[in-house]
Amino acid sequence: MAKKDPTDLSVEEKLKALYQLQTTLSAIDEKKALRGELPLEVQDLEDEIEGLTIRVDKIRREIDEFQKAVSQKKAEINEAQASVERYKMQLDEVKNNREYDTLSKEIEFQTLEIELCNKKIREAQTSIEAKTQELQQNEETIKERQSDLEIKKNELDEIMEETRAEEEKLKQKVTELEAKIEPRLLSSFMRIRKNARNGLGIVYVQRDACGGCFNKIPPQRQLDIKMHKKIIVCEYCGRIIIDPELAGIKTEKPATEEKKKPATRKRSIRKTVKKEDDDIVPEAML
Numbered sequence: 624m625a626k627k628d629p630t631d632l633s634v635e636e637k638l639k640a641l642y643q644l645q646t647t648l649s650a651i652d653e654k655k656a657l658r659g660e661l662p663l664e665v666q667d668l669e670d671e672i673e674g675l676t677i678r679v680d681k682i683r684r685e686i687d688e689f690q691k692a693v694s695q696k697k698a699e700i701n702e703a704q705a706s707v708e709r710y711k712m713q714l715d716e717v718k719n720n721r722e723y724d725t726l727s728k729e730i731e732f733q734t735l736e737i738e739l740c741n742k743k744i745r746e747a748q749t750s751i752e753a754k755t756q757e758l759q760q761n762e763e764t765i766k767e768r769q770s771d772l773e774i775k776k777n778e779l780d781e782i783m784e785e786t787r788a789e790e791e792k793l794k795q796k797v798t799e800l801e802a803k804i805e806p807r808l809l810s811s812f813m814r815i816r817k818n819a820r821n822g823l824g825i826v827y828v829q830r831d832a833c834g835g836c837f838n839k840i841p842p843q844r845q846l847d848i849k850m851h852k853k854i855i856v857c858e859y860c861g862r863i864i865i866d867p868e869l870a871g872i873k874t875e876k877p878a879t880e881e882k883k884k885p886a887t888r889k890r891s892i893r894k895t896v897k898k899e900d901d902d903i904v905p906e907a908m909l
């Protein structure tokens with residue numbers, strides 16, 4: 624049998640297909656709701672771990688730079704100390720005061736260089752200790768977050784395992800239903816559903832009101848909805864509206880006749896009482 628073109632479907636068939644699609648998508652939404660905030664919590668933990676990992680790598684690079692600076696300053700100290708020793712030996716061979724003053728100034732300068740390098744080394748070692756402590760704290764935090772992430776992932780996997788088979792069936796049904804609906808109508812429906820707070824893109828009439836926003840629908844518009852001649856949307860919320868019968872919902876007819884009977888009986892009772900009073904009055908007068 625040849626597959627029917629979606630554009631050849633009647634308005635009633637289109638509405639039925641849309642409503643079936645809506646109920647299937649709502650069922651998928653319910654399955655996702657069972658997961659609660661777990662997917663977001665897992666994502667947040669993964670993002671936090673990634674940020675901490677980047678921070679740890681940066682701290683390690685900074686520690687390496689401080690250690691290299693310490694090594695460089697130690698090398699400069701060794702050079703300065705060697706220069707001081709050489710200048711001291713040259714002091715014993717000076718021939719005049721000018722050479723002595725020059726060597727003395729060089730020894731003093733190299734001594735100051737050694738003190739400055741030692742100061743830089745102390746500052747770098749202090750920074751290394753602080754960075755090492757910060758590194759340990761971040762590594763401990765990463766371990767804690769990874770433990771929490773593993774627990775959350777296991778919980779999420781358990782929930783998804785329970786609903787995976789049923790959810791796959793629902794997704795397959797969605798694919799089949801979408802193939803029955805013309806692309807333009809399907810696109811409009813998906814846009815309405817995306818903007819709707821509860822994810823309902825098509826609703827049925829409930830107590831003379833829209834089943835999505837619960838605003839009253841005029842009688843003439845309700846009649847148009849029941850005729851299935853065209854696709855009608857709510858003028859308040861923009862959702863597609865269908866009549867309950869098309870959605871497979873049974874509605875009870877208002878019992879107006881049952882309410883009238885007691886009122887009739889009350890009137891008849893009142894008349895009887897009045898008639899009896901009329902009969903009693905003449906007897907009293909006699």
